[in-house]
Amino acid sequence: MIQESRMTEIETPPGTGPRHFAFHPDGGRFLYLLGELSGEVVVYAHHGGELEQKQVIAADSVGARGSADIHVAPDGRFLYASNRLQADGIAIFAIDPDEGTLTKVGYQPTARHPRNFVITPNGNYLLVASRDENRIQVFSVDGNNGLLTDTGQDIVVSKPVCLKFAGMK
Numbered sequence: 001m002i003q004e005s006r007m008t009e010i011e012t013p014p015g016t017g018p019r020h021f022a023f024h025p026d027g028g029r030f031l032y033l034l035g036e037l038s039g040e041v042v043v044y045a046h047h048g049g050e051l052e053q054k055q056v057i058a059a060d061s062v063g064a065r066g067s068a069d070i071h072v073a074p075d076g077r078f079l080y081a082s083n084r085l086q087a088d089g090i091a092i093f094a095i096d097p098d099e100g101t102l103t104k105v106g107y108q109p110t111a112r113h114p115r116n117f118v119i120t121p122n123g124n125y126l127l128v129a130s131r132d133e134n135r136i137q138v139f140s141v142d143g144n145n146g147l148l149t150d151t152g153q154d155i156v157v158s159k160p161v162c163l164k165f166a167g168m169k
Contacts, residue, residue: 011053012033013042016033016038017038018036019068020034023072024076025076029100030100031043032072034059034069038067039058039065039067043056043102054101059081060087060091061107062083064087069115071117071118073119073146075123077095077146078092079095080126082114087109088111088112088130090110093105094146105146106145108150111128112132113133114128114129115162116160117129118165125139125141126139129160129162131160135155136163137150137154139151
């Protein structure tokens with residue numbers, strides 16, 4: 001567990017522009033930090049309150065400098081990171097269960113400006129708030145490979161930028 005009394009600054013690679021982070025649901029052995037400016041995910045191992053950098057991997061392959069959100073699937077097998085400004089979409093990574101490192105397995109294009117997204121608590125769906133197209137896209141999640149399929153069941157709403165499920169921590 002990370003304790004506030006033991007917190008120190010976290011070194012990130014130059015130009016990262018830290019935006020959001022997510023802990024692995026297995027008790028926090030791994031921390032995943034998304035760099036808005038670099039478009040990279042920085043993987044840290046968490047040992048006794050200390051963080052050790054393990055990997056840096058690209059989520060944004062076009063250099064748009066607009067990575068936005070990051071989440072780990074409830075079962076801890078996949079990580080998702082949204083990219084906006086160019087090639088809008090969700091980068092999909094498999095998580096090594098022992099090392100916590102990432103392997104890119106896919107990329108799902110989305111509507112314009114996927115600022116935020118959320119995974120349903122059961123892990124079956126991923127909803128994307130596409131601000132510039134006034135809709136929330138609903139994708140089904142393939143539990144075997146983490147890939148996404150657009151269900152075509154969009155929710156029309158003006159400029160969505162944040163999604164949450166009630167009762168989530």
